[in-house]
Amino acid sequence: MGYKERVDWVEEYLGRVNLDKEVLDYYQGRSILVTGGAGAIGSNLIIALSKLVGKDGKVVVLDNLSALKEKDPFNVTPLPNIMFVLGDVRSDVDLKRVFKEDPTMVFHLAAFFANQNSVDYPEISAEVDVIGLIKLLEYSRLAGVEKFIYASSGCAIYGSYPKLPLKEDFISMHLTTPYQVNKMTGEMYCNFYHHHYELPIVNCRFFNSYGPGEVPGQYRNVIPNFIYWGMKGIALPITGTGEETRDFTYVMDLVQGLVKAGYHREAVGENFNLARGKEVKIKDVAEMVNRATGNPEPIYFLWRRRWDTKPRLLASIEKAEKLIKYTPLVDFDGGFEKNIEWFKDSWDKIEALADFPPGMSSAVRGAGSIRGAVERGATEFKD
């Protein structure tokens, strides 16, 4: 899946969503800022927004490309109305630059991703995910933006011992990483800007994204890392029993939720889950990956990481269904197939940019048998 195929697939998906005319009119001609637009979710969102704003609008991407081994904006599809600015959400110089483009909407997706990264670097996690967010909120209110959509995390903020399916009114103080604390804090700051300044914010709580656009790496999610190891013929490490579940959500379904969240007035000041609303077991994912990549190596098991206290994740999506007419369209088999297709088509780039420095594996650190597991490629998986 090269650039053209990615654009075609996004357009085909948008066709299936069949957005109302009011939504299409709402986006037409806008200038929209997407922070983190070169990332796994953002790189798909910007293609969709590029199509929606049309030739009279523009999508401004602010991203420091810190999630990749090399600063290569290969995930930013070069469309005429997409403007890429290499910059940092903590920098006033960079923020002034992008706000000169007069955005009327901001999708704030930039983040120091994710749990283990924040355990390893707690100060940077707070600088990016809290201070960076506050700066964005300040610039947005001063610029009078019409919508500020915040990428929160349902995987992060519900804590360790909730009742399933996860509903929006559940609150937990049992957060186990700085990333989780900062994502929760982020929602609270968005709420503050809404109540105090009437900034029209929306808190979207994503669950376990996967799909084209996510480059594997030591701090990345389980699916891209499994596919990467599978394609290299490396045995897949499961940190746990494999019976653990996640509510894996195809990235374009999250994009659908973001686009609708940006439009619907009822969403302002609200928080809601964006997920598929189904559980998938980690061991089933590992088996699917080995089958799809022809990896003959046996799966092996490591201890669960200390902060990984959630044996199951399953979201209720009722609130988003009612509030913004959100409907996930892609089942796990279909999304998985597209993900494999993207890996195969983009393999040279993915291999060059995947960030796996030797000896940095969190899964392995927790497991004890550091040497053997590192040699087999074991590392971080999923929040």
Ligand SMILES: NC(=O)c1ccc[n+]([C@@H]2O[C@H](COP(=O)([O-])OP(=O)(O)OC[C@H]3O[C@@H](n4cnc5c(N)ncnc54)[C@H](O)[C@@H]3O)[C@@H](O)[C@H]2O)c1
């Ligand atoms: N992927 C998931 O499963 C998931 C789940 C819940 C919530 N989220 C949230 O959704 C958002 C997007 O997630 P993603 O998977 O696309 O992550 P990602 O890491 O792929 O994308 C984030 C982007 O932000 C950029 N970035 C990081 N620090 C920055 C900085 N200081 N200044 C500018 N850009 C910076 C990175 O280079 C990256 O391209 C994040 O806020 C994340 O916390 C993701």
